[in-house]
Amino acid sequence: xxYKKGFGYGLILSLILLVLIFSFSSCDKTQxxxxxxxxxxxxxxxxxxxxxxxHITQYKGIIKPKxxxxxVSPIPGRVLAANFEVGDRVAKGDILFSIDSTEIKxxxxxxxxxxxxxxxNISLAENAVISAMGSGYESQRLQLESALTSxxxxxxxxxxxxxxxxxxxxxxxxxxxxxxxxxNQFEQTRNALRTADNAYQLFxxxxxxxxxxxxxxxxxxxxxxxxxxxxxxxxxxxQLKYADVRSPIDGVVVxxxxxxxxxxxxxxxxxxxxxxxxLQIAISVTEQVINKIRKGNELKIIIPSAKxxxxxxxxxxxxxxxxxxxxxxxVLIDVPNKNNLIKPGMTAKVDILIEKRENxxxxxxxxxxxxxxxxxxxxxxxxxxxxxxxxxxxSNNDFVEITxxxxxxxxxxxxxxxxxxxxxxxxxxxxxx
Numbered sequence: 001x002x003y004k005k006g007f008g009y010g011l012i013l014s015l016i017l018l019v020l021i022f023s024f025s026s027c028d029k030t031q032x033x034x035x036x037x038x039x040x041x042x043x044x045x046x047x048x049x050x051x052x053x054x055h056i057t058q059y060k061g062i063i064k065p066k067x068x069x070x071x072v073s074p075i076p077g078r079v080l081a082a083n084f085e086v087g088d089r090v091a092k093g094d095i096l097f098s099i100d101s102t103e104i105k106x107x108x109x110x111x112x113x114x115x116x117x118x119x120x121n122i123s124l125a126e127n128a129v130i131s132a133m134g135s136g137y138e139s140q141r142l143q144l145e146s147a148l149t150s151x152x153x154x155x156x157x158x159x160x161x162x163x164x165x166x167x168x169x170x171x172x173x174x175x176x177x178x179x180x181x182x183x184n185q186f187e188q189t190r191n192a193l194r195t196a197d198n199a200y201q202l203f204x205x206x207x208x209x210x211x212x213x214x215x216x217x218x219x220x221x222x223x224x225x226x227x228x229x230x231x232x233x234x235x236x237x238x239q240l241k242y243a244d245v246r247s248p249i250d251g252v253v254v255x256x257x258x259x260x261x262x263x264x265x266x267x268x269x270x271x272x273x274x275x276x277x278x279l280q281i282a283i284s285v286t287e288q289v290i291n292k293i294r295k296g297n298e299l300k301i302i303i304p305s306a307k308x309x310x311x312x313x314x315x316x317x318x319x320x321x322x323x324x325x326x327x328x329x330x331v332l333i334d335v336p337n338k339n340n341l342i343k344p345g346m347t348a349k350v351d352i353l354i355e356k357r358e359n360x361x362x363x364x365x366x367x368x369x370x371x372x373x374x375x376x377x378x379x380x381x382x383x384x385x386x387x388x389x390x391x392x393x394x395s396n397n398d399f400v401e402i403t404x405x406x407x408x409x410x411x412x413x414x415x416x417x418x419x420x421x422x423x424x425x426x427x428x429x430x431x432x433x
Contacts, residue, residue, distance in 0.1 A: 043416035067275030117188035125219035128199030151196035162186035284328035
């Protein structure tokens with residue numbers, strides 16, 4: 001019985017003690033809350049002003065060469081020399097590589113000899129026409145007779161040389177190029193002999209009109225043969241120029257697939273040259289932006305890897321058709337490569353001005369806060385922070401347009417606002433003008 005009574009007193013005392021502890025704790029928290037609530041927060045304010053804002057959208061693109069030239073050899077042959085390596089700068093007209101032109105030069109010499117014979121044949125044919133038309137001058141007869149005799153001697157010498165060359169060629173003492181050169185000379189002298197003989201016979205026998213017409217045809221054939229050989233020489237000389245393959249542009253060698261002694265043809269590109277004076281950026285813009293830009297517009301270009309300020313690019317092409325895969329429009333931008341700081345493959349950031357507004361109410365971007373019910377700023381009234389809801393428009397990295405809720409001259413809190421609640425006491429420590 002005494003035990004139960006003592007236990008009851010102890011329980012009552014314990015409850016009283018708990019109540020007292022709870023009461024003291026509540027008082028302490030209330031006092032602490034009141035102390036916290038009475039803390040005054042220092043803030044910095046700034047007057048609302050009018051100004052202009054530019055709304056800029058940034059796009060990324062990869063820099064590529066605007067001019068990428070695959071250099072091929074117009075003629076096939078063996079490489080005599082390759083003069084540049086990858087990374088070397090070349091100027092327009094520099095000889096990139098040379099083709100062995102020995103065979104071309106030999107062919108030109110043969111053709112030049114044939115041209116001389118063809119020119120002599122024209123002279124003989126012209127005399128034949130004069131004879132056929134009945135000229136009776138003794139000097140013409142002597143001239144034709146002398147020409148015939150000369151042609152006979154030339155033919156005899158050429159025939160002897162050709163017979164010897166045939167034997168040497170069959171025994172492989174001389175090559176085919178030399179053999180055909182002698183053969184051509186022989187055939188030319190044989191034709192010259194026939195022409196000289198016909199001219200002389202026409203003069204002696206005073207041929208009929210048919211003979212005159214025939215002599216004129218022979219003259220035309222002689223002239224045609226002369227012109228054909230002349231054209232062959234011009235083609236051969238042009239091929240000789242092609243033996244030195246030159247760079248068509250100023251630029252940098254980005255690929256070399258050639259070495260001395262290699263065989264090349266016009267189906268391969270031994271060199272690839274990139275024109276690095278002007279590079280190009282391709283970006284893809286949305287339908288909201290495409291009508292904001294035009295060909296010829298200048299844009300601000302930032303290239304982080306170039307480690308300089310910014311570059312100015314110019315729009316050279318705006319696609320009129322949307323890409324059905326990316327749902328965007330391709331825009332090409334030329335960028336002058338000042339001091340060759342830009343390299344193909346670098347990443348570029350392109351700023352496009354979407355909208356510019358003048359004489360509008362603006363506020364620092366970080367002064368505008370937001371919650372579920374909308375955007376707001378804090379003003380100061382009677383040393384208290386007052387929440388004021390606002391509507392915003394365009395913005396940039398520093399300022400935002402205020403379309404509703406603030407007027408010019410209003411002071412808003414620009415530092416300390418993130419720690420405030422509506423009606424918190426504040427003290428203005430500084431005005432940011």
